[in-house]
Amino acid sequence: MAANRNVGSGFLFGLGLVAFVDETVFHQLLHWHHFYDKSTTAAGLVSDGFFHAFSWFATIGGLFMLAGLRRRQAWLPRRWLGGLWLGGGLFQLYDGTIQHKLMRLHQIRYVDAVIVYDWVWYAIAAAMVVAGIILIRKTGAKQA
């Protein structure tokens, strides 16, 4: 129960963290991403709205779950971190493939060689997912 909660809390916080980094670094600081792209589909608008809302909920809810775990002295930092990488990586993968490409929400950067940016984006996402899975499996084995 507590072991799953550690993964769940980390997963939610990781998803929120990646969405937050996306919003601050790529939208606000670098201005690479557009607030709205003329080719955005209706499904893209709904998906973006849903993930934006959910990512805030996940960040705050994930941290309250962490507070509960710490109060019960059941926090497993490494397992929690595994959840964080998995949640963050999966969201980044979804954002980069489905939202950017299929729903044409916006591109990573408006340059000719956007494909380079795309693959760096995917590679980082995949690395996060793999790191998450390894950490979760390792900490799971130690518990059993």
Added chain:
Amino acid sequence: MSAFYASHGSGAPAPIITVILIMLAGYIAAAVQTSRRYKPWPLRRYLYWIIGVLCASSAVVGPVAVQAHSDFTAHMAGHLLLGMLSPLFLTLAAPITLLLRSLTIRAARKLTRALNSRPLRVISHPVTASLLNAGGLWILYTTDLYMVMQHQPLLHLLVHLHIWLAGCLFTMTIIYMDPVPHRYGFLYRAGILVAAFAAHVALSKYIYAHPPAGVPDGQAAAGGMLMYYGGDFVEIALVSIFCYQWYKRSLASEGAR
């Protein structure tokens, strides 16, 4: 109503000022009076109520309201104050609890029965409340209603009343500060909160790209972005209070075990 409209330039219309004063005086009087008989009413709730009333007031009288007639960004600032921030503070002030406390036992029972009646249960269902809240905004900004409202003082007043009341209803069905007819679980309310938040985000981007009739492109873009980031600000506060209630509840149920 023409007097309401004409007085916009010079100062605040008298009926609205009267309502604001009654809301402030009524709450404070009830809180002070019932504090003699029961536990003293918490000081922070007086503060929440006053801030909530002032937020709503600033959207209908004063500089923001005057500016809103010609500037969509100012209208949007008013919408955030009236439809989101004011309802949050008013909900935190627990007005129904205060009302129940200030009534006689017989009257309070009647009120409780009325709150439990079928029509009120339907309206205070989180799904109905979200549809009234977010749905109302989608209709306002995606049809000609926004433009028509600017030339019809009575309609203008009704739309603003709806934004405010629907905002209050929605907030009260998400975070429980007052007794409610039927309680829904945290996960259920969390899903509705996320969906309503998502509808707000999507609408703000839609406005950015598709200005409502009669609104210049630049104002729609600025207004849409204000709605997006300003909405985030209030939603984060709402989500935090919601999660805090969930956290406290889960600790309490564990202690009972």
